[in-house]
Amino acid sequence: MTPDELREARSALVDTVARFARTEIAPHVTEWDTAGEFPRTLYRRAAELGLLGLGYPEEYGGTPAPLALRLPVWRALCRYGTSGGVQASLFSHNIGLPPVVLLARDDVRQAVVPPVLAGEQxxxxxxxxxxxxxxxxxxxxxxxxEGDDYVVNGEKTFITSGMRADWITLAVRTSEGKGAPGISLLLVPxxxxxxxxxxxxxxxxxxxxxxxLRFDDVRVPARYLLGEEGQGFKAIMANFNGERLGLAAGAIGYAEACLDEALAWAQQRQTFGQPLVAHQVxxxxxxxxxxxxxxxxxWLEDVAARGDAGESGGDWVAEVCTLKNQATQTMQFCADAGVQILGGMGFMRGTVCERIYREVKVVTIGGGTEEIMKELAARQWGFV
Structure with missing residues (x-):
């Protein structure tokens, strides 16, 4: 794809996502937050537009796409949909499905991936x-x-889409002892x-x-093992890189949403006989x-371009980690400034800045806390 073709495809995709987010997500977010869920039909609608399959192989119903296309899509969805709750669950397959695509048996991939990308599961x-x-x-x-099954026992918590998931990519310990070597991945129906x-x-x-989630002697067919036993930790760490880039792109989108609302409010709000924006502060x-x-x-554009060029080494991983921190700090700054500019309205449920102000903390934690990101970067850069 030439640079001009990439720009054209990117512009068309962002326009599609923006329309979808403005018309089918943003008007309903407050209602969905009150209800504690959004309709499952939204998955099918996103699938019809090709959003769920972006970045996945065509043979499973996806559309291969570089980070240079995928990240702007996530950014636009967050900017114009203005709901972390919708984005997190609607695209939870982007953290649950990659290990299946990369490591599952072909018959398992054929059975699992297409229905998810179609919005059916x-x-x-x-x-x-x-x-x-x-x-x-x-x-x-x-x-x-045990024979042809694995018997799973244990608990998981803070699982996005955990209540409705038809498939759960699960990290388990398949050998005794502690540490990374005994960790495997299982796909649990x-x-x-x-x-x-x-x-x-x-x-x-x-x-x-x-x-x-609680697992009490859950029997999982051995064919649902993803990759080899004891090789799960490496796959989990690689999967985190994609998640962190997505979080960074989304955080920029939410920051833009705060700026959009704050600017619109400042331009129309009158104080002391003039628009709020007329005040220098x-x-x-x-x-x-x-x-x-x-x-x-x-920075996001640069890291994405390097990822698309095939970079995956320690320096790139360190930049992904620190970029995730930079993006979430930008989101946090803009949410705080937006609430301040809106004043009393910024404290009211239903405003974009109020929602994002509450949501920013989970983004600084999910996918790896700020502290863990700094530690990983320090190690990759050889500081320790």
Missing amino acids: IAALAITEPGGGSDVAQLRTTARR GDSKGLSRSRLDKMGWLCSDTAH IRHKLVDMRQRICATSA
């Missing part, structure tokens, strides 16, 4: 455990081989006997179901917001 990723947090290497959920789910209440992402806040968005956007 939902995929989720289950890594985090109670008390475990970011220390993936110490996870305790076990999978013991959502209707498995012994799997129980409970909904978690949250500060934000109110329309996204987030669940605590307000203009400077808006400029500060834009400055951070532009700088972070340029």
Whole structure:
């Protein structure tokens, strides 16, 4: 694809996503947050537009696309849909499905991937455990081989789409001892006997179901092992890179949404006989917001281009980690500034800045906390 073709495809995709987000998501977000969920029909609608399959092989119903196309799509969805809850659940397959595409047996891929990309089924990723947090290497959920099955016991928590998922990509320990070598990945059908789910209440992402999962002697056919036993940790770490880039792109979109609302409010709100934007202190806040968005956007473009060129080494991974921090800090700054500019209205449910102000904390935590990102970057750059 030539640079001109890439720009044209990117512009067309962003326009499509913006229309979809403005008309089919944004008007309903407050209602969906109150209800605690959004309609499953939204998955099919997103699939019809080709959004769920973007970046996946054609043979499974997807559309191969570089990061240079995928990241702007996620950014536009967040900017114009203005709901982290919708984005997190609607695209939970982007963290749950890649290990299936890369590591599953062909018959399993053929059975699982097409229905998810068609919006008929939902995929989720289950890594985090109670008390475990970011220390993936110490996870305790076990999978013991018995004949043609694995028997799974343990718990997972903070699982996006955990209540509705038809397929759960699960991190388990398949050998005794501790540390990364004993970790494997299993694909667990959502209707498995012994799997129980409970909904978690949250500060934000109110329309996204987030669940605590419990596995009590859940029997999973051995054919659902993803890759080889003991090789799951490496796959999990590689999967995190894609998740963190998506979070960074989304964070920029949310920052832009805050700027959009704050600017519109400042232009029409009258104080002391003139528009709010006529006051220098307000203009400077808006400029500060834009400055951070532009700088972070340029970094995202660079990291994405290097990823599309095949970079995956330590330096690139370190930049992905620190970019994720930079983007979420930009989102946090813009949410805070937006609420301040809106004043009392910024404290009211139903405004974009209020929603994003509540949602920003989970973005600084999910996919790896700021502290973990810094530590990973320090190690990749050889600081320690």
